[in-house]
Amino acid sequence: MSEILFGQSYYLRFDPKLWEAMRPYPPLGTLYAASYLRSKGYDVALFDAMLATSEVEWSQALNREKPRLAVIYEDNFNYLSKMCLSRMRQAAFTMIEMAKTRNCIVIVCGSDAADHAADYLERGADFVLMGEGEYTLGELVASLTGQHDLQSCTQPATIPGLAFCTPQVIDDACGGQSQSEASTLIRTPRRPDIRELDALPFPAWDLVDIPRYQEIWQRRHGYYSMNMVTTRGCPFHCNWCAKPIWGQRYNVRSPENVVAEMQWLKQSYQPDHIWFADDIMGLKPGWLQRFASLVEAQGACIPFKCLSRVDLLQRPGDIAALQRAGCEIVWVGAESGSQKILDSMDKGTRVEQIYLAAQRLQAAGIQVGFFLQFGYPGETQADIEKTLQMVRDCQPDDIGMSVSYALPGTKFYKAVKEQLGAKQNWVDSNDLEMLYRGPYASVFYRKLHTVLHKEFRARKTWQSLRSWGDSGRKEKLTLRQVGAMTYYLATLPLARWQLRRLAAEHTQQAPHQRLDPLPPIMAPEAAAQPSAQPE
Numbered sequence: 001m002s003e004i005l006f007g008q009s010y011y012l013r014f015d016p017k018l019w020e021a022m023r024p025y026p027p028l029g030t031l032y033a034a035s036y037l038r039s040k041g042y043d044v045a046l047f048d049a050m051l052a053t054s055e056v057e058w059s060q061a062l063n064r065e066k067p068r069l070a071v072i073y074e075d076n077f078n079y080l081s082k083m084c085l086s087r088m089r090q091a092a093f094t095m096i097e098m099a100k101t102r103n104c105i106v107i108v109c110g111s112d113a114a115d116h117a118a119d120y121l122e123r124g125a126d127f128v129l130m131g132e133g134e135y136t137l138g139e140l141v142a143s144l145t146g147q148h149d150l151q152s153c154t155q156p157a158t159i160p161g162l163a164f165c166t167p168q169v170i171d172d173a174c175g176g177q178s179q180s181e182a183s184t185l186i187r188t189p190r191r192p193d194i195r196e197l198d199a200l201p202f203p204a205w206d207l208v209d210i211p212r213y214q215e216i217w218q219r220r221h222g223y224y225s226m227n228m229v230t231t232r233g234c235p236f237h238c239n240w241c242a243k244p245i246w247g248q249r250y251n252v253r254s255p256e257n258v259v260a261e262m263q264w265l266k267q268s269y270q271p272d273h274i275w276f277a278d279d280i281m282g283l284k285p286g287w288l289q290r291f292a293s294l295v296e297a298q299g300a301c302i303p304f305k306c307l308s309r310v311d312l313l314q315r316p317g318d319i320a321a322l323q324r325a326g327c328e329i330v331w332v333g334a335e336s337g338s339q340k341i342l343d344s345m346d347k348g349t350r351v352e353q354i355y356l357a358a359q360r361l362q363a364a365g366i367q368v369g370f371f372l373q374f375g376y377p378g379e380t381q382a383d384i385e386k387t388l389q390m391v392r393d394c395q396p397d398d399i400g401m402s403v404s405y406a407l408p409g410t411k412f413y414k415a416v417k418e419q420l421g422a423k424q425n426w427v428d429s430n431d432l433e434m435l436y437r438g439p440y441a442s443v444f445y446r447k448l449h450t451v452l453h454k455e456f457r458a459r460k461t462w463q464s465l466r467s468w469g470d471s472g473r474k475e476k477l478t479l480r481q482v483g484a485m486t487y488y489l490a491t492l493p494l495a496r497w498q499l500r501r502l503a504a505e506h507t508q509q510a511p512h513q514r515l516d517p518l519p520p521i522m523a524p525e526a527a528a529q530p531s532a533q534p535e
Helices: 016-021 028-039 056-065 086-100 111-115 117-122 134-144 210-221 255-269 287-298 318-325 339-344 351-363 381-394 411-419 442-466 479-509
Strands: 004-007 044-046 069-073 105-109 127-129 162-171 177-187 225-228 231-233 250-252 273-276 304-308 327-335 367-374 398-403
Touching: 004 028, 004 056, 028 044, 028 069, 028 134, 056 086, 069 086, 069 134, 086 105, 086 111, 086 117, 105 111, 105 134, 111 117, 111 127, 117 127, 117 162, 117 177, 127 134, 225 255, 255 287, 287 318, 318 327, 327 351, 327 398, 351 367, 351 381, 367 381, 367 442, 381 442, 398 442, 442 479
Parallel strands: 004 044, 004 069, 069 105, 105 127, 225 273, 273 304, 304 327, 327 367, 367 398
Antiparallel strands: 127 162, 162 177, 231 250
């Protein structure tokens, strides 16, 4: 039995695409919150929804722990939580209702709850933490459990960073007062972000079923990966990027603190790999160089992947520092091969920087992954082709594709808000529905996703085959990969034709929009050759 039961509502089982990929990570944000409350003397337990079969397991955890407080604390470092998927929102509502039937006080924290606090409170949550949650949660729990060491914060209304409802008090005709069934939504002032991140305890990894994660990773991928963060927030202004937790603010841990955690994880759990889940790793000038030197000096190297920006990767010494520290792949938000679209997004990067970043990373022996986004307002067929050609030219080691997705609080959301219908969130990560009136319909972008990935995977396998005899390059290929390449090449012409047909149908339905034809499919050998320079 525990006084406080932590959980989160992202169930990998409810996301078919990522369940098939099976690269699970425990909820890091939840582990930070649990560790922080435990450092304050509270008895805490964890329900990890990531590998759970359904909300029934949350019900079982409630029966087992019999907590006074149920805290549904989303992993704010995981982009899947930031996407606010409707299937996971429904799971959160179910979990709230289950906890309320057991008379728990329910506290919720996360991107979706911050955007839709009234909905979560209406479904039974008692409090929603707005923004960064640890300190607000600590003060709220102290208030609710009668720990009055924080004298100035003994009432929820005095605690910054909260949303909750209070019953309305109505004056009756006789001068008395009564409470109505209606309620008033209270939002307290925003709490300043935690600037001294080194002061936070390391995540409560001991609450996680580590052997289960290890077994899954080793069986499916041949290695075991864990997750970490070195920063919180992002100061850049991409106008489609939702930031309900930290806004434009950005704080960073010291390299010494990060390397200390790596050493601790290495000694305690022996991970083969780390995913640094920061929005941007190494933004602060000189941070990566200091980090690399400490990793080398203290023998703390663990191969890792991280996220960065193509403009930051132009800084002298950063790529070399990533290589020294053990970086295997850097994912960048390339988004588009059209400068017009990048400028419309307020991305603040240049197409030529994408080309240079990919070239320099690969020259340093570091792989590069491209996040690509289609469907932004104003995108034409020519813009789409520039993005496809950029992928052919740069030859990234991996890609991920999405379509523009409007989330509350963004400039993009305000621009398309009037176009949104009843469905305003994807059901799962593979939904790819255009939720506003984009340049094309959803079916077009789903087919574009198919074409892009078939061409990319076929080209990657083809390049591996061509380099088989090259000195120093002996990439391991399986019959399955060769068979997949054959299938992609055989089915790609049909997929391309279907994409053209969808574009033509759109032209007929919207003749005022001029659409350039899609180019013919390029053979892998031809596609591997450089094209014209980026604009």
